[in-house]
Amino acid sequence: MAQVSFTDNLQKHLPCPPKAAPGDTVRAVMEAVFVENPPLRGYVLDDQDRLRKHVNIFINDVAISDRVTLGDPVAETDRVFVFQALSGG
Amino acid sequence: MAEVFYVASRKGLFTYRRNGADWKTGAPNFLGEPVSAVLKDKRDGAVYAALNLGHFGCKLHRSDDDGASWKELTPPAFAKAEDGDEDAPSVNLIWSLETGGDDEPGVIWAGVNPGALFKSEDHGESWTLIESLWNREERKGWFGGGYDQPGIHSVLVDQRDSKKLTLGISCGGVWKSDDGGTSWRLTGDGLRSDYMPPDQSQDLNTQDPHRLAACASDPDTIWCQHHNGIFLSRDGGETFVEFKDVKPAVFGFAVAVHPKDPDTAWLAPGIKDEYRVPVDAKLVVNKTTDGGKTFTPQSKGLPEPSYDLVYRHALDVDETGDRLVMGSTTGNLWTSDDGGTSWRQLSTHLPPIAQVAFG
DSSP, X not given: OEEEEEOHHHHTTSOOOOEEEOOSBHHHHHHHHHHHOGGGHHXXXXXXXXXXXXXXXXXXXXXXXXXXXXXXXXXXXXXXXXXXXXXXX | OOOEEEEEETTEEEEEEEETTEEEEOSOBTTTSOEEEXXXXXXXXXXXXXXXXXXXXEEEEEESSTTSSOEEEOOOOOOOOTTOOTTOOOOOEEEEEEEOOXXXXXXXXXXXXXXXXXXXXXXXXXXXXXXXXXXXXXXXXXXXXXXXXXXXXXXXXXXXXXXXXXXXXXXXXXXXXXXXXXXXXXXXXXXXXXXXXXXXXXXXXXXXXXXXXXXXTEEEEEEEEEXXXXXXXXXXXXXXXXXXXXXXXXXXXXXXXXSSOTTOEEEEEOOTTTTOSOGGGOOOEEEXXXXXXXXXXXXXXXXXXXXXXXXXXXXXXXXXXXXXXXXXXXXXXXXXXXXXXXXXXXXXXXXXXXXXXXX
8 A cells, every 4th residue: 555644734733644545546545545534635635626736745756747636646655745835835 | 892802814813802901912823824714703702713724725713712722613615516627616715704693693604715605504513605696697707806716705794684694795796685695686886996997897796895894783884995995885785875085095905884883984095006005104094983974094003104004804893983903914903992093003013914803
């Protein structure tokens, strides 16, 4: 399973410890995380389940390209990072 | 007079409490977070705070112990579009929070960007989009005023009949409902816009009422600080008359109305459009006591030079009409205990202020 971790800036608002989550796309991985942590959804995604404008997700060292459907592929050994963008502050 | 007021700022929610002849505040709630709206529900004592987290979206919190602790609520949100429309709406600012009528315990209204009204019937725990307004064809003609998207900043509930609602939308004009939001009609004859082509200047649907404020004891009297001037309605927002040639300026954002005297109102004027600073760098509060026949700039205790801008929610009057509070985008904060004749500066170093509200 992919290893998902979250910016410390999110920990200020709600608990979101690192998590191993199944799924072969960013969407699938994040949905698996949200099942166990429902309030986290609204912090990462907007009303339409798009990635919030000033949140970034990286798969290993590469920023995802699909911020709308979150369709970037994720491998079992990947690390997924949810970061706060430098914009938006 | 009011003993508590709240300051919604760019870096948290400050609560000021009367302490003898002084005011006292402590560390803010939500330190570091932009607070876009605050509401004290005088029916049950709850305090609501809307946050606009730069990265993580709009949030809503309620305190049932006057700020000692807060509960995060599910904020107003649009339903997910079934067709996957990339442009489908998402709430990006909770711009106004208002209580329902005294006969509607737990009812809270939220005006948001982009141009939507939400209602909660359970103390903010859950929210329903008012689709009767959202689905109006005219909404497609609204546009942003101050923000990229249109927004609802004024929600007036007629305490004589809480089904009667009046909205101020920038830029979408004045809308009224007589049935608690089931149906709506566009009103505001008499409003005028200079930012539209001449033949469209009186189009009701593109007016920019920066702020609407009703007199508590006479809800048919509604003062409007409009983008293009100062307007007054005596029929609950159906029609307005304009006051021209008001010095030092007719432009501004904020307006407050005396709760017992509909002829008395306060405004915070500035140079319009691209400047948005006090005229001649001299901050004043413009006061009328005769229903707009005359306005008297009040400057005692206010700074000069000044480049303060008072946002539309950053001027409030208490239930006596004697005590006022005003905050600016420069982080200055003032109170008055004599109906706005003289002002006392409480702070010169707060974060930018979005709203002040008596508790």
